[in-house]
Amino acid sequence: MIRIEDYIPIVGAPVIDDLKLLADKLKGKKILHINSTAVGGGVAEILNRMNPLLQQLGVDSHWGVIKGGEKFYDVTKKFHNALHGKQVEITKEEFELFIENGRMNALEMPLSEDIIFIHDPQPITLIDKKNNNKWIWRCHVDVSNPQKQLWQFLNEYIKKYDAAVFSAPAFSQQLPIKQYLIAPSIDPLSDKNKDLPEEVINSVLNKYQIKKDKPIITQISRFDRLKDPVGVIKTYKLVKKYIDCQLILAGGGASDDPEGLEVLEEVKSQIQGDEDIHILLLPQDDIIINALQRASTVIMQKSLKEGFGLTVAEALWKGKPVVASNVGGISLQITHKYSGLLCHSIEGAAFAVKQLLNSPSYAKKLGENGKEHIRNNFLLTRHLRDYMLLFLSLYHNEDVVYL
Amino acid sequence: MVETTRAKEPFHFCTRMNLPSLTGLKASNLEELLSLIREVSGACIYHHTHRFLQQHQFLSPEPPNDFAYWVREVLGEDELAERLASIDVMQFASIRELRDKIADTIESFINDEPTAKKKFARKGEEMILIKSVSFVAWTKYYANDLAEFVDVIKKITIDSIYFHVFESRIRLGKLTNDFSYWLEFSLGEKEIAKKIAAFDPYTLTLEDLRQKIVSIIEKRIKG
Incomplete structure (x- = not known):
């Protein structure tokens, strides 16, 4: 306990x-x-x-x-x-x-x-x-x-x-x-947010056959149009033109949701043979989500509408630089250019992701600021x-x- | 090491916790903002001029007021935003005076630039007015001399430092911050009291403020 x-x-x-x-x-x-x-x-x-x-x-x-x-x-x-x-x-x-x-x-x-x-x-x-x-x-x-x-x-x-x-x-x-x-x-001691040993992170990556040889862009969310997973793939493709990277789109809960399955199919149709795009339909396992977030170079939350968007807090708590849409409660969690980057479009998101991948020290600073912001306000x-x-x-x- | 005297009265540290309360009021343009600023409670003005400092306590000098942030980011009025952000809060002894200054700044800008009235926030980007309800309580921490004082300053919450430096001065209408008052009148440490009172804490992060206070007092203790 x-x-x-x-x-x-x-x-x-x-x-x-x-x-x-x-x-x-x-x-x-x-x-x-x-x-x-x-x-x-x-x-x-x-x-x-x-x-x-x-x-x-x-x-x-x-x-x-x-x-x-x-x-x-x-x-x-x-x-x-x-x-x-x-x-x-x-x-x-x-x-x-x-x-x-x-x-x-x-x-x-x-x-x-x-x-x-x-x-x-x-x-x-x-x-x-x-x-x-x-x-x-x-x-x-x-x-x-x-x-x-x-x-x-x-x-x-x-x-x-x-x-x-x-x-x-x-x-x-x-x-x-x-x-x-x-x-x-968020609870910093829950399975979704607690510190994880490197071996656990690596074993999750191995399980899903994800290599660490390229920067990883990740969005964790259920397959729902409001989370704009197709927009995330389009963002990745714009970034990929200039930076060799990979994308993880991971979420659960689609099996009993007809609309979710439809969205998942739409998302899969966008892959077009790109082996660097990993679409993961996950079981309810918080350790896997935690590990994927920790393995990421940049985390996205490109929602079109959002209640509060606690996945942003989860990512920031792990010290990750985040690119997220300026919707719902996300602006309470991210102050643009200080604790993450806010965007309004696919092009804007791609520009922000490129900035972060090309400037690791800037990305690191945003992640550090974001973590402190979460420590002070969202635990x-x-x-x-x-x-x-x-x-x-x-x-x-x-x-x-x-x- | 200088031997420091024992205080006439111990310093009893308070903590202060805020609960944001929604007023249901919002402004879409400068005229609406001006009218609301004139009518809302002092707790609302306090919230929007001090929230940023607390919630972003790790960041270095950032506009410590939401009005400036909204005017710049949503209405795109950089000049007015700069005027609002650079209001020297330390000059004002009360929220009432600060409110008047903010309102006068906006009014004078509207008079100079009447077209600014035509800029409206998009739906969802209005300035939503919130007030802070503050809960003040005594902590278990006391200090009887400089050594004990600096020990507590090192470990107390940022909320406690915040209360004694900002809130007690402007919101509760005291003329100086609590630390300086105690250092001068209970310990006779006029010099360090003056140094701490002379900070502009609005241009420091709260952790930097803590470090500055610690460094001044440790320097005094070491002689």
Whole structure:
């Protein structure tokens, strides 16, 4: 089991002292997180890591999961797409099913803790059971351009909460309640991010028959058009005209996703016999991803749309120079020319990659800056601190709070 | 080695943690920005003039204010960006004065260059206004003399140094930074108090600031 003290060598003892200090101020408060799944997905992943650490710090934090049948999750999938701005028709019956599912869950949950922390829209209607306790709604998705009808529906619930939390400034909305900005984080001690011995990295490269004789450009992401894998290949081809290099496009999760398989075929059709392009459909194995990132010379994230884009934080944490699109939360992670290079087009991305491959010392400096930026702003310890501050903020209205 | 005196009162180090709060307000052009700057809370002005320093604490002199960054990167008004970035924050004793200076700078630029009003940010590139809610708490660290003081300075969080040097001076309206005040009035170390107060911490990285303070005090201890 990971202990909170294990983070001291990474962030320093005073940072952990601050966390203990905050936890102490929360003594006597009982906190309940609620989301819709115990496994799978980013929210469950982060709660699986955060909740035990909060408990170690002495915070009385618990985690509950709502129940729902297949039909409920079909509706919430529609909600998810509509919040991302896709035009999806949601019927009156579907809204009713959503409300009814919330009502059934509310009957089974006492919800009497001091602070109820609701994650994402699925359990949002539980707020109707609010008593004299404090309620927070945490929105993990990009709601910068939500479908109006759905947002109006959700807004009726959101305004009953004490506070809402968003991941990026662009996601904020005009709301009559307090709104906070809390970015997601990566865990430096997880399999995806921990240090790896050179032998492990080499064995992963051997497994996928990738040689280290040429610079490696990599993009890790599922095969989804919004991640623009075809654009990455086009970028690579522009770079390849001048610099002999290779490309890794690696991602998982396409097997049960018809659109993913279609995109994968499109990507494969772009290879045109180039043996330096490695398309890897990966199993769920964080060590492999970690090793591929560490073996890379330059990492790309050429998404067309992005929620927060934590793959950028993962790459920067490994000290890698990153070329990424200026979309979603990526600009919070990369300051152009200081901690990476931002781009808006295939040509711009190719120019940036060439710069980095031709100037290793510049690339190294960007990677080093990027790593420090992640250490200061996007590690799990910062996330723990923000959550505890959020809990404390519910009991204060002033802008400077003396604890 | 100089024997240093014991302080009349120990220095008790605070830590300060910020939680960014979204205001739901955004500006698309200079006129909107100017009007919002005049009406938002001091916590908002503080956030946008100090966030960069904290989040990019390892970087060397970078415009320590978001207004300058947005005006340059999004509106492409380099001259105004330069004027905003070079506002000498050390001259102002309060956020109110700093706000007035920023607003006057933008207003005077708009008057000189009326066409600048016609430049709009693209959708998604608006200046989104955020405020900082600060939580201040005492740490377990105290110093009774220079040696103890420098020991703590070496290991305390950057947030703590930040609080005592920046936030207590401008946001809480003290006339000098906490370190200089204690060094002068509790230890009688007028000279080093003056040296630390004379830094322009806005043109240093926070780690450089820590090193500078350490070096001045160690030099004094060694005589």
